[in-house]
Amino acid sequence: xxxxxxxxxxxxxxxxxxxxxxxxxxxxxxxxxxxxxxxxxxxxxxxxxxxxxxxxxxxxxxxxxxxxxxxxxxxxxxxxxxxxxxxxxxxxxxxxxxxxxxxxxxxxxxxxxxxxxxxxxxxxxxxxxxxxxxxxxxxxxxxxxxxxxxxxxxxxxxxxxxxxxxxxxxxxxxxxxxxxxxxxxxxxxxxxxxxxxxxxxxxxxxxxxxxxxxxxxxxxxxxxxxxxxxxxxxxxxxxxxxxxxxxxxxxxxxxxxxxxxxxxxxxxxxxxxxxxxxxxxxxxxxxxxxxxxxxxxxxxxxxxxxxxxxxxxxxxxxxxxxxxxxxxxxxxxxxxxxxxxxxxxxxxxxxxxxxxxxxxxxxxxxxx
Amino acid sequence: xxxxxxxxxxxxxxxxxxxxxxxxxxxxxxxxxxxxxxxxxxxxxxxxxxxxxxxxxxxxxxxxxxxxxxxxxxxxxxxxxxxxxxxxxxxxxxxxxxxxxxxxxxxxxxxxxxxxxxxxxxxxxxxxxxxxxxxxxxxxxxxxxxxxxxxxxxxxxxxxxxxxxxxxxxxxxxxxxxxxxxxxxxxxxxxxxxxxxxxxxxxxxxxxxxxxxxxxxxxxxxxxxxxxxxxxxxxxxxxxxxxxxxxxxxxxxxxxxxxxxxxxxxxxxxxxxxxxxxxxxxxxxxxxxxxxxxxxxxxxxxxxxxxxxxxxxxxxxxxxxxxxxxxxxxxxxxxxxxxxxxxxxxxxxxxxxxxxxxxxxxxxxxxxxxxxxxxxxxxxxxxxxxxxxxxxxxxxxxxxxxxxxxxxxxxxxxxxxxxxx
Numbered sequence: 001x002x003x004x005x006x007x008x009x010x011x012x013x014x015x016x017x018x019x020x021x022x023x024x025x026x027x028x029x030x031x032x033x034x035x036x037x038x039x040x041x042x043x044x045x046x047x048x049x050x051x052x053x054x055x056x057x058x059x060x061x062x063x064x065x066x067x068x069x070x071x072x073x074x075x076x077x078x079x080x081x082x083x084x085x086x087x088x089x090x091x092x093x094x095x096x097x098x099x100x101x102x103x104x105x106x107x108x109x110x111x112x113x114x115x116x117x118x119x120x121x122x123x124x125x126x127x128x129x130x131x132x133x134x135x136x137x138x139x140x141x142x143x144x145x146x147x148x149x150x151x152x153x154x155x156x157x158x159x160x161x162x163x164x165x166x167x168x169x170x171x172x173x174x175x176x177x178x179x180x181x182x183x184x185x186x187x188x189x190x191x192x193x194x195x196x197x198x199x200x201x202x203x204x205x206x207x208x209x210x211x212x213x214x215x216x217x218x219x220x221x222x223x224x225x226x227x228x229x230x231x232x233x234x235x236x237x238x239x240x241x242x243x244x245x246x247x248x249x250x251x252x253x254x255x256x257x258x259x260x261x262x263x264x265x266x267x268x269x270x271x272x273x274x275x276x277x278x279x280x281x282x283x284x285x286x287x288x289x290x291x292x293x294x295x296x297x298x299x300x301x302x303x304x305x306x307x308x309x310x311x312x313x314x315x316x317x318x319x320x321x322x323x324x325x326x327x328x329x330x331x332x333x334x335x336x337x338x339x340x341x342x343x344x345x346x347x348x349x350x351x352x353x354x355x356x357x358x359x360x361x362x363x364x365x366x367x368x
Numbered sequence: 369x370x371x372x373x374x375x376x377x378x379x380x381x382x383x384x385x386x387x388x389x390x391x392x393x394x395x396x397x398x399x400x401x402x403x404x405x406x407x408x409x410x411x412x413x414x415x416x417x418x419x420x421x422x423x424x425x426x427x428x429x430x431x432x433x434x435x436x437x438x439x440x441x442x443x444x445x446x447x448x449x450x451x452x453x454x455x456x457x458x459x460x461x462x463x464x465x466x467x468x469x470x471x472x473x474x475x476x477x478x479x480x481x482x483x484x485x486x487x488x489x490x491x492x493x494x495x496x497x498x499x500x501x502x503x504x505x506x507x508x509x510x511x512x513x514x515x516x517x518x519x520x521x522x523x524x525x526x527x528x529x530x531x532x533x534x535x536x537x538x539x540x541x542x543x544x545x546x547x548x549x550x551x552x553x554x555x556x557x558x559x560x561x562x563x564x565x566x567x568x569x570x571x572x573x574x575x576x577x578x579x580x581x582x583x584x585x586x587x588x589x590x591x592x593x594x595x596x597x598x599x600x601x602x603x604x605x606x607x608x609x610x611x612x613x614x615x616x617x618x619x620x621x622x623x624x625x626x627x628x629x630x631x632x633x634x635x636x637x638x639x640x641x642x643x644x645x646x647x648x649x650x651x652x653x654x655x656x657x658x659x660x661x662x663x664x665x666x667x668x669x670x671x672x673x674x675x676x677x678x679x680x681x682x683x684x685x686x687x688x689x690x691x692x693x694x695x696x697x698x699x700x701x702x703x704x705x706x707x708x709x710x711x712x713x714x715x716x717x718x719x720x721x722x723x724x725x726x727x728x729x730x731x732x733x734x735x736x737x738x739x740x741x742x743x744x745x746x747x748x749x750x751x752x753x754x755x756x757x758x759x760x761x762x763x764x765x766x767x768x769x770x771x772x773x774x775x776x777x778x779x780x781x782x783x784x785x786x787x788x789x
Contacts, residue, residue, distance in 0.1 A: 106433055107433075107436065120649070121652075124648060140433060171647070177435070227567070236416055236419050241413065244409065244742050245665075247738045251401060
C-alpha cells in the first residue's frame with residue numbers, strides 16, 4: 001500500500017480508537033438523529049398506505065349497476081373480479097319485493113354472506129347465517145315481522161319460500177328494513193339476477209379511478225358509479241393527515257440535523273490543536289483538511305448505518321403499536337439518510353476548518 | 369459573588385450563550401408545536417370526518433318498513449308515521465348540543481312531474497336548504513348541504529321558502545330540463561334552480577324545500593326522518609352498554625360522554641315518539657380512523673420530543689465541555705464542587721427559562737401555521753402547555769448540563785489548566 005495512504009488510514013483509525021469517548025459522543029448524536037429520521041421517513045411513506053387500509057372499512061367505493069335500473073348481464077361478477085385482478089373485492093346484491101304471511105311488502109336481498117361480512121365490517125350482526133334456508137333479518141324487519149326464531153313464509157310472484165331467522169342485522173340505514181338471504185337460495189326462489197355489485201377497489205384515488213375505467217371497459221352493458229361520499233371524504237381526511245405528518249416530519253428532521261451539526265462542529269473545533277500539530281509538522285493544508293473531512297464522512301456513514309437499522313426497527317414498532325401491522329422497511333430511504341448524514345457531518349467539519357484557516361498553528365498551540 | 373459570576377458569564381460569553389439558548393428555543397419550539405398539534409388533531413380530524421355526512425338518524429317510533437331497493441322506493445307515500453317539524457329545534461337543546469354540527473329533515477313522497485320534455489312519476493324529497501331556526505335565544509341554520517357535502521349542483525342551490533327545486537341529472541336529461549326552466553310537480557309550477565349530481569344512491573329525483581313537499585303531500589308540519597351530524601367520541605366497551613342496566617353513577621358518566629349511542633339516546637329524549645340510531649357505516653368507522661390518526665400523531669410527537677431533547681442536551685454538553693478550563697480555574701482558586709455546580713446549573717436554568725419561553729412563542733406560531741395551512745383553522749392552544757413546556761425545557765437542560773458538569777468536576781484542575789485534557 002502507498003505509505004502515505006496507509007499513514008492517513010492509520011491516523012483516522014487511531015483518532016477513533018485512542019479517544020473513543022469523543023468519537024462515540026459524536027457517533028451517538030449522529031446515530032440517534034439518523035434513527036429518528038429513518039423512522040419518520042419510513043412512517044411518512046408508509047402511513048398513507050396504512051391509513052388507506054383503515055379507510056377501506058368504510059365499504060364500497062364503486063357501485064356497478066345495470067343501465068337504466070335493469071339487471072346486470074349473466075357472469076358480471078366474474079368479469080368484475082377478473083378486471084379487479086385481486087386489487088379489491090366485489091360483492092353481488094339482488095333485490096326483490098316479497099310479501100310476508102300477512103301480505104305486507106318487504107325487501108328481500110340475496111348476497112354472498114362471506115364477502116359482505118368482509119366488505120361491510122360495520123354491520124352489527126348477532127349471528128351470521130350458515131346453512132341453506134337461513135335468513136339474516138334487518139333489525140326493523142325483524143321487529144315488524146316479530147316471530148322470534150320461528151321459521152316463516154315469504155312469497156314472491158306466487159312462489160313461497162320458508163326461511164328461518166338466525167341473526168339480526170343493525171346498520172342504522174336502509175339495510176335494517178331488509179331480509180338477507182344467501183345468493184343460491186335467493187336465485188332458486190325468485191329467479192332474479194344480480195342487480196348491483198358493490199366494489200371496494202384498493203389503493204389511492206388515481207388507482208380507484210383506473211379500476212373504475214377498467215370495470216367500465218369490461219362491462220359495457222353496465223354503469224360504474226363512484227361513491228363520492230366515500231371517495232371525497234377519504235381523500236380529504238387522508239390528504240390533511242398526510243400534510244400534518246409531513247409538517248411534523250420536516251420539523252423533526254430540521255431539529256435533528258441542527259442538533260448534530262452543533263455537536264459535531266463543537267467537537268471538531270475542540271480539536272483545533274490536532275490540526276495545528278499536523279500543520280506544524282508540515283502537513284499541507286489540503287491534507288490536514290482532507291483528514292478532518294474523511295473523519296467526518298466516516299462518522300456520517302457509520303451513524304447512518306446504525307441509525308437506519310434502529311430506525312427501521314422503531315418504524316416497525318410504531319406500525320405494530322398503532323396499526324397492528326408492521327411498517328415494512330423502505331430501502332429507498334437509505335440513500336437519503338446516508339447522504340443527509342454525511343452531508344451534515346462534512347458540513348459540521350467544514351465550518352470550524354474555514355474559521356481556523358487563517359489562524360497560525362503557533363497561535364493555536366500557544367492556546368490563544 | 370455568585371450572582372456576579374453568573375451575570376459576568378452571560379455578559380462576556382454572549383455568543384456562546386446565544387448558541388445554547390437558540391438550541392433550547394428550537395427544541396422547545398418543536399416540542400410545543402408538536403404537542404399543540406397532537407392534542408388538537410383529534411378535534412380537527414373529527415370535523416374533517418363530518419364530510420362523510422350524517423352519523424345519526426332520527427325516525428318515528430311507529431314507522432313501517434322502508435320498501436326501497438336498487439334506487440326505487442315502493443313504500444306508499446301515505447304509509448308510516450311522521451315526526452313533527454316543530455320539534456326539530458329541540459335537537460339544539462340536548463346536553464351535547466354543541467357537538468351537533470348539522471341536521472336536516474327529510475320528507476320523501478311520490479308525485480307526477482311534467483315539463484316540456486315529457487312527464488313521469490318521480491320520487492321527491494323535501495328538506496331544508498338554508499333554514500333559519502331558533503331555540504330560545506339561539507339562532508342557527510340547518511341545511512342539507514352540510515350533510516351531503518358530496519352533492520354537486522350545476523346552477524344554484526334553491527332558496528329556502530321558495531318554489532325552487534333541484535332535479536337529478538338523469539331525470540333532467542329525460543325531461544330536457546336545464547337551470548331556470550319550469551317544472552310542474554303534481555300540478556304546481558316550480559322553477560328548476562339547479563341540476564343535481566348526487567354521486568350516491570339517492571333515490572329521489574327531485575329535491576324541494578320542505579314546506580313545498582309538505583304542501584304537495586298535504587302533510588303540514590310532517591317530517592319522515594331527520595339526519596344528524598355530530599362530533600362523537602370513538603366507541604368503546606362502555607359506550608355499548610345498555611343505559612337501562614347501569615348504576616346511576618355509570619349512567620351519568622355514559623350520558624355525559626359524547627358517544628354516538630348517548631347522543632342518540634338524548635335525541636330520543638328530545639323528540640317525542642322518536643327512535644334515534646347511529647348510522648353505523650359512518651359512526652363506527654370514524655372511531656377507528658380517529659383512533660389511528662391520533663395514535664400516529666402521538667408517536668410522531670414522541671419522536672419530536674426525543675429529537676428536541678437530544679438537541680438541547682447535546683448543545684448543553686458541548687457548551688459545558690468547552691468550559692472545563694473555567695472549572696479548573698475555580699477549583700484552583702479554592703471553590704468547592706457544590707459551589708461550582710450551583711453556578712453552572714443556575715446558568716442553565718436561566719438559559720432554559722429564556723430559551724424555553726422564546727421557543728414556546730415560536731412553537732405556538734408554528735402550530736398556528738400548521739393549523740391554518742392544513743385545516744384552514746388555527747390550532748386551539750391549551751394553557752396547560754405553558755408550564756409543561758417550560759418544565760420540560762428546564763429538566764432537559766439540567767439533564768444535559770448535569771452530566772457534563774459532573775465529568776468536568778472530576779478532572780484534575782492542574783491537567784485542565786495545563787491544557788492536556
